[in-house]
Amino acid sequence: xxxxxxxxxxxxxxxxxxxxxxxxxxxxxxxxxxxxxxxxxxxxxxxxxxxxxxxxxxxxxxxxxxxxxxxxxxxxxxxxxxxxxxxxxxxxxxxxxxxxxxxxxxxxxxxxxxxxxxxxxxxxxxxxxxxxxxxxxxxxxxxxxxxxxxxxxxxxxxxxxxxxxxxxxxxxxxxxxxxxxxxxxxxxxxxxxxxxxxxxxxxxxxxxxxxxxxxxxxxxxxxxxxxxxxxxxxxxxxxxxxxxxxxxxxxxxxxxxxxxxxx
Amino acid sequence: xxxxxxxxxxxxxxxxxxxxxxxxxxxxxxxxxxxxxxxxxxxxxxxxxxxxxxxxxxxxxxxxxxxxxxxxxxxxxxxxxxxxxxxxxxxxxxxxxxxxxxxxxxxxxxxxxxxxxxxxxxxxxxxxxxxxxxxxxxxxxxxxxxxxxxxxxxxxxxxxxxxxxxxxxxxxxxxxxxxxxxxxxxxxxxxxxxxxxxxxxxxxxxxxxxxxxxxxxxxxxxxxxxxxxxxxxxxxxxxxxxxxxxxxxxxxxxxxxxxxxxx
Numbered sequence: 001x002x003x004x005x006x007x008x009x010x011x012x013x014x015x016x017x018x019x020x021x022x023x024x025x026x027x028x029x030x031x032x033x034x035x036x037x038x039x040x041x042x043x044x045x046x047x048x049x050x051x052x053x054x055x056x057x058x059x060x061x062x063x064x065x066x067x068x069x070x071x072x073x074x075x076x077x078x079x080x081x082x083x084x085x086x087x088x089x090x091x092x093x094x095x096x097x098x099x100x101x102x103x104x105x106x107x108x109x110x111x112x113x114x115x116x117x118x119x120x121x122x123x124x125x126x127x128x129x130x131x132x133x134x135x136x137x138x139x140x141x142x143x144x145x146x147x148x149x150x151x152x153x154x155x156x157x158x159x160x161x162x163x164x165x166x167x168x169x170x171x172x173x174x175x176x177x178x179x180x181x182x183x184x185x186x187x188x189x190x191x192x193x194x195x196x197x198x199x200x201x202x203x204x205x206x207x208x209x210x211x212x213x214x215x216x217x218x219x220x221x222x223x224x225x226x227x228x229x230x231x232x233x234x235x236x237x238x239x240x241x242x243x244x245x246x247x248x249x250x251x252x253x254x255x256x257x258x259x260x261x262x263x
Numbered sequence: 264x265x266x267x268x269x270x271x272x273x274x275x276x277x278x279x280x281x282x283x284x285x286x287x288x289x290x291x292x293x294x295x296x297x298x299x300x301x302x303x304x305x306x307x308x309x310x311x312x313x314x315x316x317x318x319x320x321x322x323x324x325x326x327x328x329x330x331x332x333x334x335x336x337x338x339x340x341x342x343x344x345x346x347x348x349x350x351x352x353x354x355x356x357x358x359x360x361x362x363x364x365x366x367x368x369x370x371x372x373x374x375x376x377x378x379x380x381x382x383x384x385x386x387x388x389x390x391x392x393x394x395x396x397x398x399x400x401x402x403x404x405x406x407x408x409x410x411x412x413x414x415x416x417x418x419x420x421x422x423x424x425x426x427x428x429x430x431x432x433x434x435x436x437x438x439x440x441x442x443x444x445x446x447x448x449x450x451x452x453x454x455x456x457x458x459x460x461x462x463x464x465x466x467x468x469x470x471x472x473x474x475x476x477x478x479x480x481x482x483x484x485x486x487x488x489x490x491x492x493x494x495x496x497x498x499x500x501x502x503x504x505x506x507x508x509x510x511x512x513x514x515x516x517x518x519x520x521x522x523x524x525x526x
Contacts, residue, residue, distance in 0.1 A: 032450075037454060040463070044317055045461075185305075195308070
């Protein structure tokens with residue numbers, strides 16, 4: 001594989017994205033709002049006491065970290081790749097002497113950096129205003145970083161296989177809307193997973209969505225037991241493997257099926 | 264009368280356009296239901312942990328959600344699509360097509376408000392109404408005729424405020440054709456899903472006095488659940504008329520600023 005070309009592409013894409021930074025800042029602002037609303041709702045509900053074992057300060061910490069993790073792991077690739085297939089611009093990707101994954105990765109990484117330039121200062125400002133409480137150990141911090149990395153991989157691969165359904169289905173973006181709803185409920189965004197009731201919590205633990213956002217946050221903010229952390233990593237890696245496998249198989253099949261329209 | 268007839272014609276042409284994309288009906292139906300399920304589930308999860316959110320219980324918060332859904336459905340039905348045809352890259356003010364809109368022998372503000380109808384939003388309108396009615400039947404004493412009347416007045420005031428905000432921001436496009444206020448507004452509008460009272464003081468002031476989206480949903484919901492009465496309703500009616508006049512003034516000033524564009 002042509003790795004040097006791949007890195008050059010990543011750099012070039014980053015520069016071109018920075019030209020449109022105000023546009024991406026607006027997008028990043030929009031993605032921050034749902035977790036921030038949840039932050040306000042839960043800290044209002046907790047009041048001066050605690051709710052389900054969590055104090056107001058802990059809710060604030062949970063959601064501020066979640067805003068950051070959500071931004072790091074958010075895979076916009078699942079929107080763009082679908083459009084590229086539908087509109088036929090995929091041709092440009094296929095003609096370059098690079099693996100197509102670099103094309104997706106380059107916009108992914110470029111986006112990440114641009115978004116984080118916006119989100120980190122805003123997050124710090126919110127942290128100063130809202131005064132989160134945090135107690136964590138260095139080990140949990142490192143584990144949480146590792147989990148975030150896997151979470152990003154999982155969300156990317158998962159988004160990718162959903163996006164390339166566009167090879168076969170014209171309105172594959174409906175699946176993405178469904179996926180966004182599932183993420184909102186089951187990833188720990190609407191409420192921390194430990195606060196979900198009964199069967200909802202069990203479903204959340206099995207579905208992949210918790211391992212895309214909530215799990216790294218829980219490691220850092222809540223005192224998860226060793227067993228729970230191990231279980232989480234196992235689930236995360238299993239889903240990652242499934243997503244990568246699905247992406248690869250569907251991509252190979254899809255390329256054979258693909259025929260561009262227009263000119 | 265002429266204006267009513269024109270609105271009828273606008274609706275008819277929009278309906279004809281919509282009917283060309285019939286498969287979109289199912290996609291819109293899916294989105295509407297997902298939206299509703301996610302929103303209701305979020306409230307059910309929240310009120311599974313607590314009975315009281317700053318004086319709001321499950322049924323009054325559901326009423327608020329109903330109002331939110333109704334107001335945003337009306338926005339998406341015609342105000343949003345009509346105004347958005349002006350704003351943004353490649354849209355009317357940007358590419359100079361606004362010339363043709365100005366030349367029509369009808370009041371320009373009327374035309375840019377009622378031109379385009381997205382009839383699938385009627386699904387959301389229906390679902391919002393259903394949520395509202397359901398939540399009202401949940402409460403032990405149902406509202407009397409006066410409360411219903413006040414509620415309708417408050418709802419109309421809320422919609423007028425929303426229209427005025429959108430129109431004012433649209434007017435800014437004449438000074439800066441490329442900016443993305445709708446997205447920023449969409450993000451802020453999401454804060455109106457929950458009662459104003461749960462937010463920290465700074466956010467509350469912002470949502471009441473600067474971009475008054477909090478008022479749009481909170482006050483009608485308070486009226487129908489009997490938490491507030493006539494004086495407040497008349498106050499926001501007056502405020503909405505004032506905002507409407509201000510936005511219209513700003514828009515007409517903006518039109519004077521308009522100088523066409525060409526290729």
